[in-house]
Amino acid sequence: MQLARHQHGKHPLDKGNPDCGDFQTLYTDLMTRTALRDHTVVLIGLMGAGKTTVGRRLAASMNRPFADADHEIECAAGRSVSEIFEDFGESAFRDGERRVIARLLDEPPMVLALGGGAFVDPETRALIGQKAISVWLQADVETLATRVARRDTRPLLREGNPTEILERLLETRQPAYAQADIHIDASAGTHQATADAILTALNARETQA
């Protein structure tokens, strides 16, 4: 798993790629040449927003590594997120989450998907503000509820009606999420379309800078 993050390809123009003139390559090249290359792009938002899937696609488009914070926490703890909640409780999970994210933010620029609660932590949010560009994947609760119903891996959603829990979480977390640098509508469209929208927003931000 460690390997996968560092296995990303070289710069597209270094590969002797015969397609290097095509639009995608030029676009990727533009992105990697800009100052954005110095920043990790962090994806935040509620459970079901698509952070992991969109993040993988975004990382591929930007030709950089991808990491999923929950997955890294699971590796570090040798347990699933559910098991960490069961065995040690949520506050131990949050401590581990804070430490793992701090470590990942010190690695070379990547696309990093966070668990839904991570950006609510003031320390994590401040660190991301200093070291990364944050992107909030926004989606309505109905869409999120449909998506999270596909997997039973989220301990917080087992405590009651998932739609009601998501509504409550959105209400309490919105003020923190709203502090993200970029807000993207991730309700409709494919994950690839969302990744493309993020790329466009990052590029626009860079042009303005």
Ligand code: S3P
């Ligand atoms: C959580 C979201 C989960 C995971 C944990 C807690 C949250 O990640 O970190 O179950 O507090 O919203 P995803 O947002 O990737 O599902």
